[in-house]
Amino acid sequence: MKFLKDGVTHKFMADHMAKRACEWLRFMGYDVEYPDVHYDNEILKICIENNLILLTRDIEFYKRYSLSIFLDSTDYKDQVSEIISLFPPDKKLFFTRCPVCNSILVDVSTDTLDPLKYTMVRQKFKTVKYCKKCNKYYWEGSHYKKILNEINKILKFKSI
Numbered sequence: 001m002k003f004l005k006d007g008v009t010h011k012f013m014a015d016h017m018a019k020r021a022c023e024w025l026r027f028m029g030y031d032v033e034y035p036d037v038h039y040d041n042e043i044l045k046i047c048i049e050n051n052l053i054l055l056t057r058d059i060e061f062y063k064r065y066s067l068s069i070f071l072d073s074t075d076y077k078d079q080v081s082e083i084i085s086l087f088p089p090d091k092k093l094f095f096t097r098c099p100v101c102n103s104i105l106v107d108v109s110t111d112t113l114d115p116l117k118y119t120m121v122r123q124k125f126k127t128v129k130y131c132k133k134c135n136k137y138y139w140e141g142s143h144y145k146k147i148l149n150e151i152n153k154i155l156k157f158k159s160i
């Protein structure tokens with residue numbers, strides 16, 4: 001395992017066995033790609049070309065690439081814990097990235113939202129986060145609170 005120099009923003013690639021961890025790391029603002037290709041060779045090519053740190057549960061795959069982390073546990077929470085102990089999270093980056101596609105979210109005024117579809121959201125919030133690629137809005141509702149609660153549990157466990 002050899003990593004890029006400090007000061008560099010680390011970018012990751014989660015393989016198909018780390019999909020759930022990928023989503024949770026994105027909630028925490030980590031830049032994590034998820035492959036739209038299927039074969040290991042294709043995934044490796046993308047990792048090499050983009051200097052991505054590969055997160056995998058496949059020991060053979062792990063051995064083939066020096067910038068990779070072997071995820072020991074099958075539990076995504078343990079997997080996330082392992083990553084954040086190596087690469088501490090930046091709380092300023094929480095909820096800045098789309099968990100579905102990894103794009104950076106932008107702030108949009110709720111005035112621009114459909115008043116019929118988003119009545120409650122418009123009443124409660126002045127701005128929401130928006131993913132241009134997925135055409136999806138995110139706001140600090142009950143789902144957000146649940147996720148933040150889980151993240152805090154993981155962080156407390158690691159005492160970061």
Ligand SMILES: [Zn+2]
Nearest residue numbers: 098101131134
């Ligand atoms: Zn998206």
